[in-house]
Structure formats: structure tokens, C-alpha cells
Amino acid sequence: MSKRIKIVLIIACLLINVTSVNTDYIVSAASGQWIQDAATGRWWYRYSNGSYPYNQWEKIDGYHYHFDSDGWMQTGWLKVGSYWYYLDTRGMDRPEGARIASDWLFLGSESYHFDSSGRMQTGWHYLYYEEYEDENREMLWHFFDSSGAWQTDSDLPGSSQGHNTIGNNLFRGAGNVKYYVESSDPNATKVIAGFNGWLNKSPYVSISRVFTLSQANVKVSTNQASNDTYIALTEFYQDEFFGYDFNPEYGDWFSATIRINPSVILDPYIMPHEIGHALGLSHQFTHSDSIMNQLNPNVNRTSPTSKDLSNITYMYH
Numbered sequence: 467m468s469k470r471i472k473i474v475l476i477i478a479c480l481l482i483n484v485t486s487v488n489t490d491y492i493v494s495a496a497s498g499q500w501i502q503d504a505a506t507g508r509w510w511y512r513y514s515n516g517s518y519p520y521n522q523w524e525k526i527d528g529y530h531y532h533f534d535s536d537g538w539m540q541t542g543w544l545k546v547g548s549y550w551y552y553l554d555t556r557g558m559d560r561p562e563g564a565r566i567a568s569d570w571l572f573l574g575s576e577s578y579h580f581d582s583s584g585r586m587q588t589g590w591h592y593l594y595y596e597e598y599e600d601e602n603r604e605m606l607w608h609f610f611d612s613s614g615a616w617q618t619d620s621d622l623p624g625s626s627q628g629h630n631t632i633g634n635n636l637f638r639g640a641g642n643v644k645y646y647v648e649s650s651d652p653n654a655t656k657v658i659a660g661f662n663g664w665l666n667k668s669p670y671v672s673i674s675r676v677f678t679l680s681q682a683n684v685k686v687s688t689n690q691a692s693n694d695t696y697i698a699l700t701e702f703y704q705d706e707f708f709g710y711d712f713n714p715e716y717g718d719w720f721s722a723t724i725r726i727n728p729s730v731i732l733d734p735y736i737m738p739h740e741i742g743h744a745l746g747l748s749h750q751f752t753h754s755d756s757i758m759n760q761l762n763p764n765v766n767r768t769s770p771t772s773k774d775l776s777n778i779t780y781m782y783h
């Protein structure tokens with residue numbers, strides 16, 4: 467029985483027994499009782515032995531609830547340890563206060579998703595998108611930013627012109643990409659193949675390998691990314707010396723570093739994809755004809771597609 471139904475029953479009881487108005491409202495549950503404070507409307511839970519949960523999760527009738535240090539049931543966003551949870555307040559899919567798990571949360575203009583333990587997810591996840599009708603449900607890759615907000619094409623800069631560019635700014639070295647990778651790098655062969663995938667594809671991008679770091683404007687190395695859940699990272703610099711990490715949404719950049727996580731095996735599309743970032747392409751989510759699309763990536767793709775090249779032309783023509 468959901469708590470919404472219990473609330474309906476409480477109201478019915480009040481109509482019958484007016485003298486209970488100034489007492490706490492009591493609802494029966496399996497191993498104890500939900501009790502609502504008459505003055506504030508807040509809920510707590512009393513076990514059958516008289517004690518109550520506080521500062522903890524408790525599973526009640528199949529749903530997880532969290533209680534604060536005084537034992538009050540909590541609602542809305544809650545951070546426990548390093549994870550965010552959402553204790554539902556919307557009274558639609560689950561009782562008030564129940565933790566959302568393995569489900570989406572559509573809140574205001576943002577969408578979020580929670581794993582089977584109720585943890586808000588960030589980064590890429592392969593999920594059903596619940597807004598589709600059942601017959602159209604399909605598993606897709608979805609991206610959630612560091613705040614947990616689901617990202618769509620329309621969230622991305624450049625999308626207003628139909629292009630998935632990081633911003634309206636340019637990689638000053640695009641016309642003459644000079645990349646450096648140590649021959650001893652464990653991914654050197656794949657790195658070289660990735661750049662060769664871009665070779666002679668666009669009149670606005672020329673590619674050459676240099677063997678001295680000081681000559682390079684793109685540096686590639688296999689070392690631990692700052693967040694080891696990433697396959698690879700592209701970083702941008704405002705000068706030629708890989709000196710200052712820089713947000714390319716704010717202005718032109720002069721050099722880039724691509725860092726590959728040593729604990730992953732690179733699919734062929736990863737390096738061409740990261741090179742796309744270095745050139746100024748962002749992720750996008752609807753055009754399957756793009757190496758920047760990770761919703762359903764063709765992991766064997768080895769070079770930019772017509773969509774990617776049209777974006778490069780848009781940026782650098």
C-alpha cells in the first residue's frame with residue numbers, strides 16, 4: 467500500500483473521529499508505524515518495539531527512506547557520503563519520501579537518473595529513456611554532467627546553428643596540427659592511426675607528427691586522467707606551451723593535450739573523437755553520422771564522418 471493511499475485513509479479517519487485532530491496521526495505498516503506530526507506534517511517511523519530510525523536509511527514496504535538525526539523522514543535532494551539521492555516529493559510514481567532508484571527524475575527543466583542503489587548518475591550511462599512509449603523504449607547512451615543534469619544536443623553551445631561545436635572559438639593550430647606522442651607510449655600506434663584518420667579529410671585541417679615537444683600544438687600521452695572513470699580527456703591551453711588549462715568556450719586556444727587513461731583499451735574511434743574535441747567539436751546526440759556521437763558509437767569508426775567535416779567547415783571556413 468502506498469503512503470498516498472494511507473494519507474487518504476487518515477483524512478477519512480479524521481472525518482469520523484474529530485477528537486484526534488490534535489494528536490499525531492497513526493498509520494499501520496508492516497513492521498512498525500508511520501506517524502505524522504500534526505503540527506508540521508512531517509513523518510517519522512516507530513518500530514513495533516518503540517524505537518525509531520534516525521540518521522540512517524530504512525527499507526519500509528519495499529522503499530528506502532532516510533531519516534535525519536531527530537528521526538524525521540527527509541525529502542528532496544539528499545547527499546549521503548559522496549552520493550546524491552532524491553527522496554521523492556512528487557506523489558506520482560512512489561510514496562512521498564521514497565528514494566528514487568533505477569529511474570528518471572524530471573524536475574523543472576532538468577532530467578536526472580538514479581542507479582539501482584538510488585545514486586544520482588554522472589557521465590555516460592546505457593539506459594532506457596522512460597519518456598518513450600513502451601513499444602519505442604530502447605537502450606541508449608545518455609550523458610549526465612557533473613551536476614547530474616541530462617545533456618541533449620540543445621544543451622550544447624553551437625547547437626543553435628545546428629553544429630556541435632564547443633563554442634564559437636577556434637583552435638589556432640587547426641590549419642597545421644603538429645602532434646607529439648612518444649614512440650614508447652603504449653598507445654602510440656593507435657594515436658598515430660587516429661591522426662591518420664583525419665589526414666587529408668578537411669581542407670581546413672592539416673596533420674603532421676613532430677618529434678620534439680616544443681614544436682607541437684597537440685600533445686598526446688597515456689597517463690592517468692584526472693578522473694579515472696574517463697577513457698580519455700582533451701585539455702585546452704591558451705598558449706603554445708601547454709601552460710594554462712583553459713575553457714575553449716571563452717576564447718581561441720593554441721594547443722591541446724589529449725590524455726588517455728592507461729587502464730582502458732582504446733576503440734578505434736576514441737582517438738579521432740578526441741582529435742575532434744581538440745579541433746573544437748563537442749559531443750552531440752542526434753546525428754548518428756558523427757564521430758562525436760556517443761549515444762550509439764560505432765566503435766570501429768576510424769575517421770571523421772561527413773557530419774564532423776561539415777562542422778569543421780562551419781568553424782574554419
Ligand SMILES: [Zn+2]
Binds near residue numbers: 743
Ligand atoms: Zn568526448
